[in-house]
Amino acid sequence: MSAEAAARRPVRRTRRGDEKSEQIRLAAAEMFLERGFDGVSLDEIVKAVGGSKANVYTHFGNKEGLFAAVVEGLCEGFLASVVAIDASGLSPEEGLARLARALVETLLQDRHLAFHRLMIAESGRFPALGRVWFESGPETSRRALARFVAAQQRAGRLDAGDPHRAATLFHDMVTFNLLVRAMLGDRPSEGEIGQTIDAAVAVFLRGYAGRSIIP
Amino acid sequence: MSAEAAARRPVRRTRRGDEKSEQIRLAAAEMFLERGFDGVSLDEIVKAVGGSKANVYTHFGNKEGLFAAVVEGLCEGFLASVVAIDASGLSPEEGLARLARALVETLLQDRHLAFHRLMIAESGRFPALGRVWFESGPETSRRALARFVAAQQRAGRLDAGDPHRAATLFHDMVTFNLLVRAMLGDRPSEGEIGQTIDAAVAVFLRGYAGRSIIP
DNA sequence: TGAATACCATACCGTACAGTACTATTTGGG
């Protein structure tokens, strides 16, 4: 994890080497997602991807270095579809609902649930990775929501005080319960998802329709 | 974990035996909280508490059985101070703020953060334990909030539709962001905690002051 | 008190894992 851990890179970068380390990263990602850091051995990874264990060490230094590379790769990508949404032409109701819907659909994917679990589980052992994840995950979602809130404020359709704080409240109303329940294997139904989003949108808009009382 | 896992109990229960298994559970709890299921070996636990490894097996069957006993013991206790609060005499503002404050103070304790991390981490491997935790944790908090909301509704001071749904939204606004950040080692300041609670209370009350539009 | 049995101490078994050593083979830039 620390600077020298991932330092034993091959001294000469080659196309083949990049491809190989990419293969290792991708295969390791799926296995870590499925069984956690301790649940996967390097021997398994090597067996799955082919090649030799020594080569893993030349690319990633050690198991923790490989894990860090895997996590950093996974951090990007999950929220791309949410961030790409342009809701600027929609009403506050429609925009919030649309963003919330996309967010929930992303978060409840099995792959993301596994990733979320992995990050919470290992953020004690890898605090730096935990922070990378927080920025590229929850904070990225909240910023996307905050951009929409700020735009609606500029258009005079919302009075929400600090847009990021308001976006955080909305984000958390929409995601927390659904996310935790899905992580425990009790997948929320479509109906429940819709009701949660509708309720969150309603509370949010009623709370921020008039002049804000939030400092 | 399954039925026969924890079945190899001592055939004769004695005071000494109960004390011993209690000691084992308590010592193991602290170690599991600190380092997770895989991070603790039975040899360590035995060394910490004294006695013999074989005896751990007669009491708990195997490592998973010990873990289950530990978790079930930990589930009770964290939220006792929150559930005990009687806010019935307070205004909606004061009552919600008081409950939220107590809840956050409980959730942000190091011991609880470790417990939360442990449950998320291991809920994949121990789904039954995950459900026990969900009921005795987040759901218990939400029910306590829902009782207060329902009482305020009966008194005509709130119109929040389904109290449990409203309580869930409030609970999640108050806890999610603070909890995740604290779990990542970025402990929120007192000021941030206060602002989060104030903002959540304000949005909630403005959202539910008038006639509810929530189905 | 005495027999049943819970508990202690310790050694042990089989397995699994991170990481290394070393040789053979393949690749790729000069």
Added chain:
DNA sequence: CCCAAATAGTACTGTACGGTATGGTATTCA
């Protein structure tokens, strides 16, 4: 084409762990 370096293959080391076996000691209950 050639040689330095990357990769493959594989064997190995040391360690750690879950779980069992055994034989002796302390408790408990009748």
